[in-house]
Amino acid sequence: MTPSAGGAAPDARDIVVAPLDLAASVDEALDVQAQAFGLSAEEVAVRHHIVLRHLASPGARALGATNADGRLVGFVYGMPNDRAQWWSSVVEPYLRRAGNDAWLDDSFTITELHVLPAYQHRGIGRRLITTLTDSATEPRSILSAIDTESPARALYRKLGYRDLARRVLFPSAPCPYAVMGAELPLRR
Ligand SMILES: CC(C)(COP(=O)(O)OP(=O)(O)OC[C@H]1O[C@@H](n2cnc3c(N)ncnc32)[C@H](O)[C@@H]1OP(=O)(O)O)[C@@H](O)C(=O)NCCC(=O)NCCS
Numbered sequence: 670m671t672p673s674a675g676g677a678a679p680d681a682r683d684i685v686v687a688p689l690d691l692a693a694s695v696d697e698a699l700d701v702q703a704q705a706f707g708l709s710a711e712e713v714a715v716r717h718h719i720v721l722r723h724l725a726s727p728g729a730r731a732l733g734a735t736n737a738d739g740r741l742v743g744f745v746y747g748m749p750n751d752r753a754q755w756w757s758s759v760v761e762p763y764l765r766r767a768g769n770d771a772w773l774d775d776s777f778t779i780t781e782l783h784v785l786p787a788y789q790h791r792g793i794g795r796r797l798i799t800t801l802t803d804s805a806t807e808p809r810s811i812l813s814a815i816d817t818e819s820p821a822r823a824l825y826r827k828l829g830y831r832d833l834a835r836r837v838l839f840p841s842a843p844c845p846y847a848v849m850g851a852e853l854p855l856r857r
Pocket of ligand 1: 705706782783784785788789790791792793794795796813814815819820821822823824825827
């Protein structure tokens, strides 16, 4: 079953999770992110450059979730953590203060995970992140999420991620983030 004009709920069984050429699909992916996470047109333009830069990192990989009509309804991407990268350098002092900065080595970073609102809470986010990390060679995974009790934080905890640092401030972000880490493979 696919989404219909009558508003029937989308069926997650029709969703295919597969490798995504994110450079070719960056506009579609950012549209998913804008709807899921809330991004202004200005933020989308900035993210466009950031995504393309991330994809140049060694080992960067993306998966997409596509519905029966071929529409992208969710995506995830990440890469082996590199301490020289901006994200890692921002979180490092917070992790160091908490005695957790060794997590920045030999770790696969989840950079983005988003599912369209109409397709959320049907197991698609879980499929995306577990499939991506299952093929990582690193023994663990790290990520950051807004430091509030959100569906994202609930999902990450269920998968085995725990808090490595809280109240992490990124220069450009209005609210604090939590940095979380999990041993791989993720818990099911
Ligand atoms: C976070 C997100 C990607 C999860 O994707 P999803 O496909 O909805 O997640 P799943 O259906 O796989 O959910 C798995 C678990 O997440 C939690 N969860 C998902 N949606 C939830 C909701 N609306 N309320 C509470 N918990 C929720 C539950 O623990 C759920 O486990 P359960 O199915 O056993 O109850 C999705 O909610 C999303 O895109 N949110 C907005 C963007 C965002 O915050 N991205 C993450 C940035 S760090």
